[in-house]
Amino acid sequence: MRIILYTGKGGVGKTTIAAATGIRLAALGYKTIVISLDVAHSLRDAFDNHEKLVHQHEKKQIRIKDNLWIQEINVQEAIIEYWDDVYSYIRSLLNRSGLDNLVAEEIAVFPGMEEVCALLYINQYVRENSYDVIILDCAPTGESLRFVSIPTTLEWYMNHIFKLERNLAKLAGPVIERVSSVPIPKDNYFQNIQDLFDKLEGIDDVLTDPKITTVRLVTNPEKIVIKETQRAFMYFCLYGLCIDAVIINRVFPDEVDAAYFQAWKQTQQHYIKEALNYFSDVPIWKVNLFAEEIVGEQGLHRLADALYAEINPADRFSGESPYQFRKTADAYQLSMRLPFLSKEEIELTKHGDELIVTVGNFKQHVALPRSLSNKKTTGAKLTGDQLVIKFQGESST
Numbered sequence: 001m002r003i004i005l006y007t008g009k010g011g012v013g014k015t016t017i018a019a020a021t022g023i024r025l026a027a028l029g030y031k032t033i034v035i036s037l038d039v040a041h042s043l044r045d046a047f048d049n050h051e052k053l054v055h056q057h058e059k060k061q062i063r064i065k066d067n068l069w070i071q072e073i074n075v076q077e078a079i080i081e082y083w084d085d086v087y088s089y090i091r092s093l094l095n096r097s098g099l100d101n102l103v104a105e106e107i108a109v110f111p112g113m114e115e116v117c118a119l120l121y122i123n124q125y126v127r128e129n130s131y132d133v134i135i136l137d138c139a140p141t142g143e144s145l146r147f148v149s150i151p152t153t154l155e156w157y158m159n160h161i162f163k164l165e166r167n168l169a170k171l172a173g174p175v176i177e178r179v180s181s182v183p184i185p186k187d188n189y190f191q192n193i194q195d196l197f198d199k200l201e202g203i204d205d206v207l208t209d210p211k212i213t214t215v216r217l218v219t220n221p222e223k224i225v226i227k228e229t230q231r232a233f234m235y236f237c238l239y240g241l242c243i244d245a246v247i248i249n250r251v252f253p254d255e256v257d258a259a260y261f262q263a264w265k266q267t268q269q270h271y272i273k274e275a276l277n278y279f280s281d282v283p284i285w286k287v288n289l290f291a292e293e294i295v296g297e298q299g300l301h302r303l304a305d306a307l308y309a310e311i312n313p314a315d316r317f318s319g320e321s322p323y324q325f326r327k328t329a330d331a332y333q334l335s336m337r338l339p340f341l342s343k344e345e346i347e348l349t350k351h352g353d354e355l356i357v358t359v360g361n362f363k364q365h366v367a368l369p370r371s372l373s374n375k376k377t378t379g380a381k382l383t384g385d386q387l388v389i390k391f392q393g394e395s396s397t
């Protein structure tokens with residue numbers, strides 16, 4: 001079983017490359033599903049699929065050909081399937097604020113819902129072993145990071161807030177309801193969250209296991225795009241995901257020799273060289289800009305040939321997990337690969353059995369193995385792209 005994420009800045013070619021990868025894998029005999037996590041879906045368009053879908057179940061996984069399915073996550077549908085009561089609660093809360101039903105329904109899809117729904121489907125497919133390969137056509141980088149951060153955030157919420165809230169609602173709910181018009185969630189609301197959590201259980205391990213999940217960053221040879229790819233590289237490492245390739249898409253081929261494009265070609269060469277330097281420890285695959293838009297199976301086949309040639313995209317191209325725990329003679333060590341960072345950008349806090357690494361707006365709670373949770377952090381050092389944190393003795397916290 002493999003899960004491969006394709007992500008990158010808006011418009012770089014994620015959907016087209018994810019679709020081409022699906023076509024290639026299906027042809028190689030893998031039972032494959034390409035799932036689009038972007039709200040502005042264009043996966044069906046990439047396959048040039050305009051079939052009218054009549055039945056509800058057809059809308060979920062659309063069969064494209066032998067071994068190949070696609071799915072565009074529809075939040076409203078997924079919420080009804082998986083999370084009806086929570087949705088009703090949020091809706092009722094919003095209705096009380098005077099919004100009409102339609103508006104309330106739109107708003108009830110709060111940030112992160114798409115990602116949660118996608119995770120629910122993915123975990124279900126993993127548990128039921130429904131496919132050999134799951135390809136994720138992710139939304140532009142920011143949302144993809146929310147997608148990979150949700151499992152740890154949810155776990156943190158369940159461990160720290162959930163029980164407290166549930167007990168509080170039980171105890172104080174009836175009193176509050178008497179004096180205010182705000183509905184207090186009933187216990188089935190909490191039961192629903194518990195069920196949701198149970199359905200997501202294990203997904204974190206699946207996403208951070210480099211044998212199962214790898215990320216491929218799609219980029220274009222331009223300054224701003226390459227810069228964003230570097231940041232994305234670091235953030236995915238922060239969340240413990242293994243990046244196993246960088247794809248530079250839309251490279252001007254040699255035969256483009258019109259004077260008009262000379263400056264463009266030089267710029268591209270410059271940024272390709274930079275990318276080769278920056279991302280030297282993962283393979284870099286280049287794809288030319290085609291002479292026309294890539295739509296439909298034939299175009300996708302051509303793209304897959306250009307991108308993969310003899311490569312089997314289901315393979316892994318970098319095996320190392322970004323986190324390593326090591327025991328040295330007198331201490332324990334946690335190394336995290338966090339490239340493209342300076343010391344000033346990292347903040348570390350240890351809190352009981354978790355280490356909190358903060359970089360800008362992103363926070364990662366790293367659950368420490370029990371053997372480290374009672375140790376003190378005695379130093380942290382950033383060498384190259386490795387952040388090495390030492391633990392010794394008994395902890396004071």
Ligand SMILES: Nc1ncnc2c1ncn2[C@@H]1O[C@H](COP(=O)(O)OP(=O)(O)OP(=O)(O)O)[C@@H](O)[C@H]1O
Pocket residue numbers: 009010011012013014015016017038042139140249250251287288289290291292293294295
């Ligand atoms: N190498 C290429 N040569 C020619 N056209 C390309 C190439 N790669 C992508 N395209 C075209 O560029 C357009 C945008 O590509 P695509 O939809 O895959 O990008 P995306 O990264 O998924 O965008 P979004 O961020 O909006 O989801 C499509 O029309 C696609 O056919």
Ligand SMILES: [Mg+2]
Pocket residue numbers: 014015016038042137
């Ligand atoms: Mg897309």
